[in-house]
Amino acid sequence: MSQDDIVITPKTEVIPKVDKPKLYKVILFNDDYTPREFVIMILQAVFKTGESVGYHIMITAHQKGSCVVAVYARDIAETKVKEAMDYAKDAGFPLMLTAEPEE
Numbered sequence: 591m592s593q594d595d596i597v598i599t600p601k602t603e604v605i606p607k608v609d610k611p612k613l614y615k616v617i618l619f620n621d622d623y624t625p626r627e628f629v630i631m632i633l634q635a636v637f638k639t640g641e642s643v644g645y646h647i648m649i650t651a652h653q654k655g656s657c658v659v660a661v662y663a664r665d666i667a668e669t670k671v672k673e674a675m676d677y678a679k680d681a682g683f684p685l686m687l688t689a690e691p692e693e
Contacts, residue, residue: 613692614667616659618651624683626652632685633659636674661692 616637618629626648633644637660651657662670667689678685 611663613661614664614689615661615692616667616671617656617688617690618647618659619656619686619688620651620654621684621686624678624685628678628681628683629685632674632677636670636677659687662689664689 618633629648629651630641630644633639633647634641637644639647639659647657647659660670661667671687671689674687675685
């Protein structure tokens, strides 16, 4: 066998298929104890909403019982929920938020 008889086949490159991360909705629930101004302040501080958007989210939760604040990847959503609830707990308010999978 000479060098001319050697056949070199190119390597097949395998590109792994990566799914997009599942998104989670951060939901704000209405309660009868947390002041509206405090809720708006939390929305501005944690979720970086403007005052007008924060007001609309707060009033929607007040009127309908709950409202989607934002949609994030799971770890970000859970971190923001914890941060907002920690602020509320430190201030003595029962503000409730959850992170639920988006459908």
